Amino acid sequence: MTTITLRNLRKEFDDVVAVNGVDLTVRDGEFLVVVGPSGCGKSTTLRLLAGLETATDGEIRMDDRDVTGTEPKERNVAMVFQNYALYPHMTGRRNITFGMNATDSFTDEEIDRRVAEAAETLDITDLLDRKPQAMSGGERQRVALGRAIVRDPDAFLMDEPLSNLDAKLRIQMRAELTRLHAELGTTTVYVTHDQTEAMTLGEWVVVMDDGEIQQVDPPQALYDFPENRFVAEFIGDPAMNMIDVAVEGGVAVHDAFRIPLPTGETGDGKAIENGTPAESFADPDAGNRRNAVLGVRPEDLHPARDRPDLGETTFDATVDVTEPLGDSLLVHCSVGDATFKMGAEPRSSLEPGETVSVTYDPERLHLFEPETGEAFYHSATAPVTSDRLERVAND
Amino acid sequence: MTNAIQYTKRRFEALKGAIAGDDEDEPLAVIGREESVSVHLQLWLLVGMVVFPILVAVVVSTKQQGIVTSLPDLIPGTYAVENYREAIVDYGFGRFMWNSLLMSVVVVVGKLVISVFAAMAIVYYRVPYKDLVFLFVLFTLLLPVPVRFIPLFQLINDLGWGNSLLAITVPYLASATTVFILRQHFLSIPNSIVETAKLDGVGPVKFTLQVLIPMSRGVLVGVSIIMFVYAWNQYLWPLVIIDSEANQVAQVGLQLLQGDVQGGQLSWSLVMAGSVLTLLPPLALMILFRKPLLETFAIQQK
Structure with a gap:
């Protein structure tokens, strides 16, 4: 049970800045996922937390303890690695108990009891007398989890623990990790490059890029209200469409279409007042022309004939390619000089070269600054929870 | 072919x-x-x-x-x-065999201990300029023992070790080859295993004895066999430094079996009997430990 606080954490390797001033609070008992592309500094952040790397600058606190410069073993954290890191010459049981024996803080009976408990929880009783070589990937990772659990650490640090498993097993283990966390309630920091894993597992998700935190939010908020282009494009598969537009008097104008922007403040925002300038959205120069990047997720774009309920504003696009995904049909379209992807009904008959009339969900539009990539407009209003406010205030 | x-x-x-x-x-x-x-x-x-x-x-x-x-x-x-x-x-060949065995075992054990520590220092510890040190260790491969005979002979005699077990073992205790093979092997052990041990608070001694050495068993056995055969086959240095028959090793002792060479009575059958005897210990080891030996070479080929 520990709150972990990172303050202005920096790590430099020679002339490369891996972690560049990270401020983050991991609250007691929370399952926090750090996600980002490879090389974004997420693993380094975790290793700094574990004490396997020494911070160049900044502070790491666990509860009220400053652990920035302490040895890994004094931090009482357990780490689960991508390659399981089991000792190949030891049985499952020996692997689990090896670290416990090292510290002498457990009696033999207690070790036996804890191993039995952990084995029960993870359903690995049969594996205790086997060597890692005779276990499957999923079984090895369970044993590795068992090793982390028995020590009763203040925090679990997981470095892409599911990446070496096949897709089916990964989904199964994902559910199991969620259950395990609900059962144990230990503060957990989980690093992954897989945004689906981040969305499904995390209570809160940290998106990192280039050694810096881009956004910290619960998964749905991250998906609905990305704070910048990077987050918008990284979270969600297929990625969000980005189209260069100009904004004039509350309308996103492109050579081939005009999309009126609903006022972002009404909250319910259902009615699109066609042609009404949405002057109240956070644009000081409303009415004047400014460049922006319009972001719309593929699943928020539809062929107009499928969704007549979404309003009358449509535009025509040309179908380039179609990709059947089973539950939907992904249509690559082009309009003017822009291309975008659109989700259509799974058995739609859309042929390449065909012209299709496209409509969109007016509540799911985003605008980004072309230069900085900062989001300056979401057509829906972000729900403000006290939780979120508190977090934003803390960081 | x-x-x-x-x-x-x-x-x-x-x-x-x-x-x-x-x-x-x-x-x-x-x-x-x-x-x-x-x-x-x-x-x-x-x-x-x-x-x-x-x-x-x-x-x-x-x-x-x-x-x-x-x-x-x-x-x-x-x-x-x-x-x-x-x-x-009659010719006391058993004595020579015993001397050879003693020399080989001491050399192998000494080499292993020194090389394991050296490789550990090079792989796991932050030693300043350790790559340079390792390069220097490898550099000694360019200077085989025979090149060093004359200064070595002087040194051993100055130390008063002439004609003793020390003289034929100590100069061979350090082995660049073994350090190199062990270093490569240690590097192939996933870092996360070392880090897990660190997080669990497993100390360096426990880590060495219970993780590193068991995980390197195959390589250690393979290297030991190679080193044993190498030590067992030493000829020139014992011939130079050992001058009493009682302390002589089997490879040199073979020539004592020749008998009356001047009289043209070279007893080939005795020499061959001695040769076959000298062949037996390495052969037995090779047969016993052929699996780890092959594994060692397989690792090197990767």
Whole structure:
């Protein structure tokens, strides 16, 4: 049970800045996922937390303890690695108990009891007398989890623990990790490059890029209200469409279409007042022309004939390619000089070269600054929870 | 020749598949019978070429005179027991063998201990300029022991170690080859295993004894065999530094079995009996530990 606080954490390797001033609070008992592309500094952040790397600058606190410069073993954290890191010459049981024996803080009976408990929880009783070589990937990772659990650490640090498993097993283990966390309630920091894993597992998700935190939010908020282009494009598969537009008097104008922007403040925002300038959205120069990047997720774009309920504003696009995904049909379209992807009904008959009339969900539009990539407009209003406010205030 | 190598490779792959259990089929089904016969003939031929001189030595050691001039001379004689008894008892060859064994074991154990520590320091510890140090260690490979004979001879005598076990073991205790092989092996151990141990608070001694050495068992055994054979076959240095018969090693002792060379009575059968005796310990080790030995080389090939 520990709150972990990172303050202005920096790590430099020679002339490369891996972690560049990270401020983050991991609250007691929370399952926090750090996600980002490879090389974004997420693993380094975790290793700094574990004490396997020494911070160049900044502070790491666990509860009220400053652990920035302490040895890994004094931090009482357990780490689960991508390659399981089991000792190949030891049985499952020996692997689990090896670290416990090292510290002498457990009696033999207690070790036996804890191993039995952990084995029960993870359903690995049969594996205790086997060597890692005779276990499957999923079984090895369970044993590795068992090793982390028995020590009763203040925090679990997981470095892409599911990446070496096949897709089916990964989904199964994902559910199991969620259950395990609900059962144990230990503060957990989980690093992954897989945004689906981040969305499904995390209570809160940290998106990192280039050694810096881009956004910290619960998964749905991250998906609905990305704070910048990077987050918008990284979270969600297929990625969000980005189209260069100009904004004039509350309308996103492109050579081939005009999309009126609903006022972002009404909250319910259902009615699109066609042609009404949405002057109240956070644009000081409303009415004047400014460049922006319009972001719309593929699943928020539809062929107009499928969704007549979404309003009358449509535009025509040309179908380039179609990709059947089973539950939907992904249509690559082009309009003017822009291309975008659109989700259509799974058995739609859309042929390449065909012209299709496209409509969109007016509540799911985003605008980004072309230069900085900062989001300056979401057509829906972000729900403000006290939780979120508190977090934003803390960081 | 080439297809023999190809054959061995395929057969090895097939066997590996069968052991790993991911190949349900007959493991050797990939190889046709005819091909198998022809390849086996080639292999026997190659093995025959290598083994022939040793077979001749064994045959000669069983004869009274031991001069081979024609094919019928290759029929084993009946003096085997007599010859071996004479070599071991009359010429004290047992003593030489014991000295050799002692020297080899001390050299192997010393090499392992020193090399494990050296490789550990190079791989796991932050030593300033450790890459340079390692390069320097490798550099010593360019200076084989015979090049150092004269200063070494002087040094050993100054230390008063002449004619002793120390003289034939200490100069061989450090081994760049072993350090190199162990370093490569330690580097191949996933870092996360070392880090797990660190997080668990496993100390360096416990880590070495209970993680590192067990995980390196194959390599350590393989290296030991190579080093044992190398030490066992030492000839020149013991010949130079040991001058009492009681402390002499088997390889040098062989020449004492020659008998009356000046009189033209070179007793080949005794020399061969001694040769076969010297051959036995390394051979036994090779047979006992062939698996880890092959694994060691397999790792190097990766």
